[in-house]
Amino acid sequence: MSEPRRLREEGGSAFEQALLDAGASYRSSPAVRARTLAALGIAGTAALTASTAGGASSAALLTKAGWTKILAISGLGMTAAAPVGYYAWQKAQAPEPAVVAVAAAPRAQRPTPAAVEPPPAPAVTDVAPEPQRVAPAPKVEPRAHSASALAAELGALDAARSRLAAGDAASALALLDDYSRAYPRGRLVLEAEVLRIDALAKSGQMAQAKKRAELFLKRHPKSVLASRVRTYLTD
Amino acid sequence: MTELALQVVPGIVEVQSGVHPLIAQPGMKTDHEREREARLRRMVDDHLDFVARVLRNAGTPASEVDDEVQRTFITVARRLDDVRLGSEKSFLLQTALNVAAHARRTAARRREVSAEEAPELVDLATPEQLADRKRARRLLDRVLDEMEPDLRTVFVLYEFEELSMAEIAGVLSIPSGTVASRLRRARGQFKKRVQALESSLRPEVKR
Numbered sequence: 001m002s003e004p005r006r007l008r009e010e011g012g013s014a015f016e017q018a019l020l021d022a023g024a025s026y027r028s029s030p031a032v033r034a035r036t037l038a039a040l041g042i043a044g045t046a047a048l049t050a051s052t053a054g055g056a057s058s059a060a061l062l063t064k065a066g067w068t069k070i071l072a073i074s075g076l077g078m079t080a081a082a083p084v085g086y087y088a089w090q091k092a093q094a095p096e097p098a099v100v101a102v103a104a105a106p107r108a109q110r111p112t113p114a115a116v117e118p119p120p121a122p123a124v125t126d127v128a129p130e131p132q133r134v135a136p137a138p139k140v141e142p143r144a145h146s147a148s149a150l151a152a153e154l155g156a157l158d159a160a161r162s163r164l165a166a167g168d169a170a171s172a173l174a175l176l177d178d179y180s181r182a183y184p185r186g187r188l189v190l191e192a193e194v195l196r197i198d199a200l201a202k203s204g205q206m207a208q209a210k211k212r213a214e215l216f217l218k219r220h221p222k223s224v225l226a227s228r229v230r231t232y233l234t235d
Numbered sequence: 236m237t238e239l240a241l242q243v244v245p246g247i248v249e250v251q252s253g254v255h256p257l258i259a260q261p262g263m264k265t266d267h268e269r270e271r272e273a274r275l276r277r278m279v280d281d282h283l284d285f286v287a288r289v290l291r292n293a294g295t296p297a298s299e300v301d302d303e304v305q306r307t308f309i310t311v312a313r314r315l316d317d318v319r320l321g322s323e324k325s326f327l328l329q330t331a332l333n334v335a336a337h338a339r340r341t342a343a344r345r346r347e348v349s350a351e352e353a354p355e356l357v358d359l360a361t362p363e364q365l366a367d368r369k370r371a372r373r374l375l376d377r378v379l380d381e382m383e384p385d386l387r388t389v390f391v392l393y394e395f396e397e398l399s400m401a402e403i404a405g406v407l408s409i410p411s412g413t414v415a416s417r418l419r420r421a422r423g424q425f426k427k428r429v430q431a432l433e434s435s436l437r438p439e440v441k442r
Contacts, residue, residue: 040275
């Protein structure tokens with residue numbers, strides 16, 4: 001199959017190039033990363049630091065090459081349902097050499113976040129009342145909306161989550177209180193609230209948990225976190 | 236876990252039901268859970284921008300991309316055990332395309348209700364402004380929004396994600412010939428609309 005050159009390589013008008021560049025260079029903010037990790041219920045401080053360290057790495061390129069292998073040709077798919085294609089990729093083995101050449105070329109404009117394996121999340125073994133204690137870079141002056149402030153927020157939530165995962169809901173709740181005091185307008189307040197509902201439920205305070213869950217759903221019915229919250233109302 | 240859920244990924248990704256796989260389990264984490272977490276974290280690290288970009292370019296309204304990024308990852312997390320090692324990106328891509336299609340339809344319905352957003356072209360005249368990425372982004376949105384969704388998807392995967400036509404055929408489960416013809420039409424539409432937009436904005440600025 002002959003593959004036409006990408007429009008971005010064709011040298012159209014400057015206007016066209018600007019539009020194409022805008023499409024290819026879209027990037028998410030560190031806040032999205034933090035919120036996504038929080039929404040997944042996983043500790044994210046380490047990942048946040050790795051990502052803000054920035055820069056494309058060889059690991060990122062490897063990822064790109066791996067992608068090529070995954071996406072081999074499939075003539076089987078007929079329906080629009082995604083997994084058909086997904087499983088077809090699994091079966092197909094050898095991609096065309098041309099495919100490799102195109103896909104393996106690193107892209108200059110879009111530095112991929114460092115794809116190196118993040119170090120394990122900092123283990124919080126004691127109750128940490130200060131959110132900053134688990135923040136990875138306390139020396140950096142925390143500014144609103146800065147990556148370090150976000151890291152501190154995320155660290156505070158991670159600490160609470162660790163306690164909860166260890167079965168210590170009371171400490172988790174105390175840490176969440178600290179979080180709320182430290183970041184009344186934090187960017188992870190919704191995630192913190194979900195964690196709090198969970199901690200309340202696990203500490204046996206079901207009535208409180210349900211009450212907060214109802215309030216959450218009333219205020220944020222369309223939140224992506226709503227499905228998690230809803231589970232506290234069904235049992 | 237949802238063992239067979241993977242066999243049929245619905246066109247509309249529904250994340251409204253079920254128990255969150257991680258938060259539902261009290262007590263200490265097992266090795267399996269730790270592995271899961273590490274894997275998810277790696278996926279977020281490696282593919283967050285990719286997912287966000289696909290969502291955006293496939294028509295998710297700008298204000299909703301952040302939420303839909305989360306939705307995409309949450310959806311994939313719920314099926315993580317079914318995602319083979321090494322196939323994370325492809326699975327994320329397919330999920331993101333479904334999520335974007337859903338977001339696009341919802342946004343279209345909203346537009347019907349509240350005939351909003353009169354296009355603002357008045358302030359887009361100077362070259363400095365054209366160079367401005369945000370404005371370029373908005374203009375690109377206009378061009379892409381005018382494309383048929385099927386053409387748009389092929390276009391953004393080829394032009395922005397630089398997938399090969401064969402790869403796109405695999406992702407969308409359509410024959411390669413269909414990919415080629417969609418791409419041809421999409422590029423034709425794109426060129427035409429970009430030219431029209433360019434001359435409507437500033438007739439004297441040419442290549």
